[in-house]
Amino acid sequence: MQDHYIPENKFPIEIDKNIFILGNYFFNLFLIVGSNHSALFEVGISGIVDTVIKQLEQLDIHPDFIISSHPHSDHITGLPGLVKRYPKARIITAAGAKKFIEHPKAGPLLFKEDLFMSKSLTDYHITPGRPSLEKIPDLTGSMVVNDKQSIDLGHITLDLIKIDGHSPGNLIGVLTEKKIMFCSDSLGFHYPGRGYLPLFFTHADAYLSTLNFIKEFTPSIICPAHQGPLSGEAAITGIQESLEITLNTIKHIKSSSLSDEALARNIFKKSYKDEFTLYTVDNIKNCANLIVKRAKESKINFD
Numbered sequence: 001m002q003d004h005y006i007p008e009n010k011f012p013i014e015i016d017k018n019i020f021i022l023g024n025y026f027f028n029l030f031l032i033v034g035s036n037h038s039a040l041f042e043v044g045i046s047g048i049v050d051t052v053i054k055q056l057e058q059l060d061i062h063p064d065f066i067i068s069s070h071p072h073s074d075h076i077t078g079l080p081g082l083v084k085r086y087p088k089a090r091i092i093t094a095a096g097a098k099k100f101i102e103h104p105k106a107g108p109l110l111f112k113e114d115l116f117m118s119k120s121l122t123d124y125h126i127t128p129g130r131p132s133l134e135k136i137p138d139l140t141g142s143m144v145v146n147d148k149q150s151i152d153l154g155h156i157t158l159d160l161i162k163i164d165g166h167s168p169g170n171l172i173g174v175l176t177e178k179k180i181m182f183c184s185d186s187l188g189f190h191y192p193g194r195g196y197l198p199l200f201f202t203h204a205d206a207y208l209s210t211l212n213f214i215k216e217f218t219p220s221i222i223c224p225a226h227q228g229p230l231s232g233e234a235a236i237t238g239i240q241e242s243l244e245i246t247l248n249t250i251k252h253i254k255s256s257s258l259s260d261e262a263l264a265r266n267i268f269k270k271s272y273k274d275e276f277t278l279y280t281v282d283n284i285k286n287c288a289n290l291i292v293k294r295a296k297e298s299k300i301n302f303d
Contacts, residue, residue, distance in 0.1 A: 001274045004192035006228060008126055012055045015221060015229055016178060018156070022055045023048050024126060026278055027074065028225050030182050031061065032175065034153025039065035040082070040089075041158075041173045041182045042225050045074055047118030049081030050129025065090050065151060067160065068137075069184035070167040071097040071106075073113035074279070075225060079137040081130060091142035092149070094162045097169025098139040107136045113283055120278040145171060165207025166199050172210075179220040186210050187224050188242045189276065196238075197271045198246040201290045204298040208250075211243045227275060251302045253295035260296070264288040 005025055006013075012020040018033040027044040029052055040063040044052065056063065066082055066089045069075050076097075083091065100106060115132040122128075143149070151158040159174040166185050173182035186207070188196035200207035214222070222239065223229040230238045253263055267288040276284060 001192070004227065008051065011051075012059060015223075015231070016180060019175075019178070019180065020055075020059065021223070021229065022052050024051065024121075025228065026121070026124075026126075026226060026275060027078075028223065028228065030173070030223055031056070031059070031063065032153060032156065032158055032173075033059075033061060034156045036154030037064040037151075039063060039067060039151060039153060039158055041067045041069065042075060042184065043068050043082055044078035045117050046077050046081055046114050046130060046133050047121055047128030048126075049078045049085075051126075052078070052082070053085050062086055063089050064153075065092055067092040067171065067173065068097065068139075069173075069182070069225065070094065070170040071100045072167055072185070073110050073283075074117060075184065076101060076137050077110055077114040077133045080133070080135070083137075091139065092151075092160065092171075093139055093142045093144060094160075094169040094171045095144050095146045098142070098144075100168045101136055101139065109283075110136060113280060116280045117278050163206075163210045163213070165203050165205075165210045166201055168202060172214075174217070179218070180223065181214060181217055181219040181221070182223045183214055184225045186214065187222065187239065188246065189271070190224050190227050190238070190242075191274060191276075192227050194274075196242045196245050197267075197276070198242070198249050198291065199287070200246070200294045201287065202294070204246075204250055204294040205300060207294075208243075208246060208300075211239070211246060215239050215243060247300075249291070250295045250298050250300060253292055254298065254300075254302065260289075260292050263292045267291055 008024045020031040022029040029042040032039045118128040149160045188198045221231040222235045
C-alpha cells in the first residue's frame with residue numbers, strides 16, 4: 001500500500017480539465033465542473049465531509065448536484081453533512097437506494113460502520129472533522145434515476161446510468177466525450193498493485209454484465225471510489241484483470257468441494273488486509289458470505 005498511498009494534502013487532484021478528485025486516498029469523490037453547473041459524484045463518509053468542504057472552497061465551487069453512487073455506508077454517510085453545507089444542491093440517487101437505507105436493519109449498520117471508518121482514518125493521521133453519523137440520510141425529494149439520466153453541466157454532459165450486481169440503487173457516471181467513467185465499486189475493491197476483490201453482493205451475473213459494459217466503453221480514465229483512478233493502459237489492463245479475477249472467483253466457488261462457511265472464511269482471510277481494514281470485521285465477513293452465496297447462484301456454465 002505504501003507505494004501507492006496518496007497523502008491527504010495532495011487533494012484536490014485535477015485528473016482532466018475541470019475534473020477533480022476530492023477526499024483522500026481511501027474515499028474518492030469526483031467533481032465535474034461545467035461552464036454552467038458542477039456535480040459531485042460520490043459523497044463518502046461523515047469523517048471526510050469537512051475535508052471535502054475545504055477542498056471545494058479551495059476550488060471556489062458550490063456543487064449544483066450531489067450524487068450518491070449507491071447506499072452502502074461508505075458511499076452515503078457523508079451525504080447529510082454535504083447537504084447541510086450545500087442546501088441548494090440537487091441530490092441524485094438511483095431507484096432502490098431510498099428503500100435500502102430505510103430498511104429497519106440498515107440504520108444501526110450505517111451508524112456502526114461510519115463510526116468505525118471515521119476512527120480508522122486516525123491510524124493514517126487523518127482526523128475526522130465532525131462526529132460520526134447520527135441519523136439515516138434523508139433521500140426524500142432526491143432526483144431518482146430509474147435507467148439513465150443526462151445532466152447538462154454546460155459544455156460537458158454527465159450521463160448517470162443505473163447498473164446492477166454490486167448494490168441496490170447503484171449508479172455509474174460517464175463523460176462520453178472525455179471517455180471518463182466513474183464506476184464506484186463496480187470494478188471491485190482495488191488493492192493498487194495487488195489485484196481486486198470482486199464485489200458482487202446482489203447478483204454475480206449482473207455484476208459481470210456491468211464489468212463487460214465498462215470494458216466495452218474502453219475508458220481513458222476509470223475512477224473507482226477508493227484508492228485513486230486508473231488511466232491509459234492501466235485502465236484497460238485493470239478492467240481486464242478485474243474481469244478475469246471475477247470469473248475465476250465464481251468458477252472456484254462453484255467447483256469447490258469446501259463448505260460455504262470455509263469458502264467465505266478463506267475469502268475473508270485473503271481480503272481483510274491493508275485498505276480493507278478500514279471496515280469492520282463483521283462487515284467484511286458478511287461481504288465474504290454474500291460473495292459465496294451469489295457465486296453459487298450464478299448461471300454461468302464453465303464446462
